[in-house]
Every structure is written in C-alpha cells, then in structure tokens.
Amino acid sequence: MKFMRAVDIIAAKRDGRELSREEIAFLIGGYVAGEIPDYQVSAWAMAVFFKGMSPGETAALTDVMLKSGAAMDLSGIAGPLVDKHSTGGVGDKTSLILAPLAASLGIRDPMMSGRALGHTGGTLDKLEAIPGYRTNLSVSEFREFLARDGFAMTGQTKGIVPADRLLYALRDVTGTVESIPLITASILSKKAAEGAEALVLDVKYGSGAFMKDPVDGEKLARSLVNTASAMGKRIIALLTDMDEPLGSMVGNFLEVEECFDCLEGKGRQTSSRDLMEVTLELAARMVVLGGKAPEAVAGRRLCEEALASGKPRELFLANIKSQGGNPEQFLEMRGKYRSPHCAEIKAAEDGYISRIDAWRIGHAGVGLGVGRNRTEDPVSPTAGVQFHHKGGDGVKKGEPVMTVWGKDEASLAAALPALAAAVEYSKTPPAKRRLILKEVTS
Ligand code: URA
Numbered sequence: 484m485k486f487m488r489a490v491d492i493i494a495a496k497r498d499g500r501e502l503s504r505e506e507i508a509f510l511i512g513g514y515v516a517g518e519i520p521d522y523q524v525s526a527w528a529m530a531v532f533f534k535g536m537s538p539g540e541t542a543a544l545t546d547v548m549l550k551s552g553a554a555m556d557l558s559g560i561a562g563p564l565v566d567k568h569s570t571g572g573v574g575d576k577t578s579l580i581l582a583p584l585a586a587s588l589g590i591r592d593p594m595m596s597g598r599a600l601g602h603t604g605g606t607l608d609k610l611e612a613i614p615g616y617r618t619n620l621s622v623s624e625f626r627e628f629l630a631r632d633g634f635a636m637t638g639q640t641k642g643i644v645p646a647d648r649l650l651y652a653l654r655d656v657t658g659t660v661e662s663i664p665l666i667t668a669s670i671l672s673k674k675a676a677e678g679a680e681a682l683v684l685d686v687k688y689g690s691g692a693f694m695k696d697p698v699d700g701e702k703l704a705r706s707l708v709n710t711a712s713a714m715g716k717r718i719i720a721l722l723t724d725m726d727e728p729l730g731s732m733v734g735n736f737l738e739v740e741e742c743f744d745c746l747e748g749k750g751r752q753t754s755s756r757d758l759m760e761v762t763l764e765l766a767a768r769m770v771v772l773g774g775k776a777p778e779a780v781a782g783r784r785l786c787e788e789a790l791a792s793g794k795p796r797e798l799f800l801a802n803i804k805s806q807g808g809n810p811e812q813f814l815e816m817r818g819k820y821r822s823p824h825c826a827e828i829k830a831a832e833d834g835y836i837s838r839i840d841a842w843r844i845g846h847a848g849v850g851l852g853v854g855r856n857r858t859e860d861p862v863s864p865t866a867g868v869q870f871h872h873k874g875g876d877g878v879k880k881g882e883p884v885m886t887v888w889g890k891d892e893a894s895l896a897a898a899l900p901a902l903a904a905a906v907e908y909s910k911t912p913p914a915k916r917r918l919i920l921k922e923v924t925s
Contacts, residue, residue, distance in 0.1 A: 489523045496530035504543040511547045511646050528659040536664035542713050548672035551646035557678035560630050563773035564591045566679035571603035573691040573845040574728035577762040578606050579742035583798040584766050586633025587789045590773040594636045595677040599854035602845030607638050612735035612864035617807040628805040643676045661693045667706045681717040681772035683765050689726030691841025704923040712925040719768045720923040723761050727874050728841050730758030734853050734867015736820050746796040754873045760918050822865040822888040824895045828903050830878040837913040838874045843905035847898040852890030863890035
C-alpha cells in the first residue's frame with residue numbers, strides 16, 4: 484500500500500484535488516481507529532466545505548463510512564422496507580405520523596433517528612419525552628417490533644457507522660455541517676446501514692434548514708439521489724419549505740402530542756395543516772416505493788383512507804407499548820404535560836403575520852430547553868412553543884400568537900424577546916408559501 488500522511492490529504496483537498504478512495508479510506512479509517520486526531524479531520528472537513536467533492540469522491544466517502552461499522556441485519560423480515568429521512572428542521576416531526584401511517588398500509592419502516600442538532604429538533608428526544616419510551620433497542624428488539632408493529636424507532640447503535648458518530652459531532656462544533664458532500668455521506672451511510680430497501684428524502688431549504696436557499700437545497704437533493712441510486716437504492720426526494728416551523732408545536736412532548744392529534748384526524752383544521760400536507764406527500768412516495776400504488780396521487784389517496792380508518796393511531800399506541808411506554812398514561816398526559824414556566828406572545832400589530840422565522844424559533848427553542856448546545860446536555864420534555872397563528876393568518880393587536888413553556892423561569896424570560904422578534908407582520912395578505920417545491924428522482 485502507498486505511504487500516506489493525513490497532512491498531504493488535507494493539503495490536496497485544500498488545493499481542490501480529487502481524492503482517491505484509498506486516501507479517503509486512510510483518513511476516515513485512521514480517525515475511527517484513533518490514529519488521526521480531531522484537529523486534522525477538522526481541517527480536512529473545512530477543506531471539503533470550501534472545495535467540495537466530486538460525485539465519485541462523495542460515493543467513496545459514503546461507502547467508506549458505511550463500512551466503518553456493522554449493518555443492521557433485517558433479513559427474514561417481510562418487506563417492503565421503506566424509510567424516510569429529513570435533512571432537519573424546526574418542528575419537523577413528520578416521522579412520527581409517517582411511520583405508523585406507512586405501516587398501516589403494509590410497509591415496514593426501520594427508523595434509525597438522531598438527536599437534536601444545533602437549532603433543529605431530534606426524533607429521539609421527542610420520543611423519549613414519553614415516560615418509559617426506550618430508543619436504545621437491541622437488534623433483536625428492533626427486528627421484533629418492526630415485524631409486529633410495522634415500524635420501530637431506535638438510535639444509532641455503537642456499532643453502526645461509527646465514522647458518522649465521530650464526524651457528525653466534530654462538524655457540529657467546527658462550522659462544517661452545511662457541506663453537501665458531507666451531509667450526503669452522513670445521511671446515506673446511516674440509511675444504508677439501517678437496512679431499508681428504498682428511501683424517501685425530505686430535503687429542506689429555508690432559514691430553519693441547513694440549506695438556506697432552494698438552489699442549494701436542490702443541489703443537496705440531487706447529490707443524495709445520485710449517490711443513493713449509484714448504491715442501488717430506490718429513492719425519491721422532495722424539496723420542502725423550512726422557512727417557518729412545521730406544524731403548530733415545537734418541543735419534545737408537544738410535538739409527539741401534535742402528531743397523535745394528526746393521527747386522530749385533527750391536523751387539517753388547525754395550524755398543523757402544513758405538517759399534514761408535507762407528511763401526506765412524503766407518505767404517498769413511501770407507498771409508491773413500497774409498490775402499494777403506481778404513482779403519488781394514488782399513494783396519497785391510500786394514505787388518506789388509512790388515516791380515516793384509525794389504524795395508524797392504533798399502531799402508534801402499540802409502538803409506545805412495545806418500546807417501554809404506557810399508552811394509557813400517554814393519553815392521560817395529553818394537553819397537561821407542560822412546564823409550569825409559561826408565558827404568551829401577543830400580536831404586536833393589527834394585520835397579517837407574513838412569516839414566523841424558523842431559525843429564530845429553533846435557536847430560542849434551544850434556550851427554552853427543547854434542544855441542546857452540547858451533546859451531553861439534557862433536554863426538557865415539557866418545554867416548547869405552541870403557535871396559535873402561522874404565516875398568512877390575519878391577527879388583531881394583543882391576540883395570542885404563541886404560548887411558550889421554558890425549562891425554568893430564567894430560560895423562559897431570556898427566550899421571549901427572540902420569539903417575539905421571530906414574528907413578522909404585514910398590512911396586506913402575504914403571498915402563499917409553496918410547501919413543496921419539487922420532486923427530485925434519478
Ligand atoms: N442529518 C444527518 O444525518 N447528517 C448531516 O450531516 C446533516 C443532517
């Protein structure tokens with residue numbers, strides 16, 4: 484094997500050279516083995532951030548990361564095995580509706596999720612707000628619940644893609660998250676290891692997403708679709724708006740509760756309308772990839788019928804029981820499990836809300852206790868925000884726009900000005916937001 488040094492690989496990327504698979508494997512392998520230090524991998528990640536990677540390099544990085552650990556063995560589980568993954572947002576909770584919905588239509592969803600990162604929420608933190616709910620399933624538990632309930636929700640086990648666990652934490656503190664090839668390899672290495680045969684991707688753009696504008700969002704979607712296709716996975720990506728938080732709640736238990744309300748059919752009459760729209764469009768693609776419908780319109784019809792049948796609601800409760808929670812207790816806690824430290828944000832003007840800035844809400848949410856600043860920080864199950872109005876709604880000055888719960892009085896007081904500043908007003912009705920910009924396929 485050729486003699487290699489990390490410093491030469493960093494310099495090559497800094498100068499814009501395409502790295503070979505061997506060089507990428509040397510760097511990532513050395514990092515996972517503890518032979519290459521954080522500071523060299525940070526410098527390399529920053530060079531990738533500025534110089535990018537070719538499709539070949541991105542595919543090689545994804546494969547090297549995937550092979551840094553074990554893959555989940557889902558052999559013997561009757562499929563189709565279809566998952567959905569989002570690039571991350573604020574109030575982005577579609578997984579909790581999608582998984583039981585797809586399962587009710589005969590799809591198996593093996594969902595391996597993450598925790599809150601920066602200003603974006605994490606599915607595991609939300610689920611753990613249900614008392615007793617476990618997200619550290621063993622492989623045999625994961626298989627058992629997946630086969631029985633049609634879906635299972637777990638965190639990334641130690642053995643699965645260790646390279647991503649290390650690299651993700653490093654990127655989070657070195658300003659290198661927003662890199663298309665690094666996001667592509669991070670997401671697809673985990674998704675390939677989790678065992679799904681097909682994947683629907685929700686690629687977000689807007690202030691609350693890692694990609695701020697739709698052009699970069701589309702580039703990320705194409706990178707993900709092309710790399711996944713080259714790996715032999717069937718994949719569809721939707722480019723969706725994350726300029727405003729999705730749905731009516733941001734918070735851990737609050738978001739679980741909102742999803743359950745949506746499973747009970749209450750989503751379309753409330754500020755959860757945008758959440759239901761994005762969820763149904765994603766679910767429709769899962770149904771298509773799972774071979775249950777020929778195209779998305781027919782897939783969506785099946786999803787609407789399934790929701791009306793009540794079966795997804797029952798599967799959601801069955802999953803709570805399987806993963807250690809108590810469904811009766813969960814039902815009892817709805818509407819009540821809130822922090823006692825509460826305040827309201829009222830409309831500052833008569834007129835219309837033109838926009839509620841997702842980025843500001845996400846950052847204020849971290850301060851309230853919804854997310855974390857350091858990996859080891861705890862999150863609060865009962866902190867968060869409920870929106871009584873969203874962008875496009877008419878309001879009268881003094882009317883409640885948000886109810887806010889903080890993990891304590893000091894966090895609540897500190898977050899209120901930022902939350903109020905997140906609401907933008909106009910005298911005339913704002914243009915309607917396009918929730919789904921486009922579909923990207925291979
Ligand atoms: N989600 C991931 O799994 N990885 C990233 O790099 C960004 C979002």
